Amino acid sequence: MKSIRIALVALIALFGIACGPPPKVLTRQTFLGAEKVYQERMQTRGEVDPSTKQVLFDFSVQVCDATETGSTNCKETKVLQNVVPQSIY
Numbered sequence: 001m002k003s004i005r006i007a008l009v010a011l012i013a014l015f016g017i018a019c020g021p022p023p024k025v026l027t028r029q030t031f032l033g034a035e036k037v038y039q040e041r042m043q044t045r046g047e048v049d050p051s052t053k054q055v056l057f058d059f060s061v062q063v064c065d066a067t068e069t070g071s072t073n074c075k076e077t078k079v080l081q082n083v084v085p086q087s088i089y
Helices: 002-018
Strands: 024-032 036-048 055-067 070-083
Touching: 024 055, 036 070
Parallel strands: none
Antiparallel strands: 024 036, 036 055, 055 070
């Protein structure tokens, strides 16, 4: 009985993790002076282009204030939607 509960809890946790948004992958980071950080990020859309059979991504840029403890006060702008990585680089 205890093993069934553990399996059920593990299954529910797996569904909870799988329902979250896909991660954003940092592709480039540059320092703009001593106080700003520029970052480029890509995130999968979970869709496939039917003509090329390639996975589609969103491309966004983010500018953050750089502090001693890390990046804060970030402003993100989505630049491109539904693109393949080869078309950007």
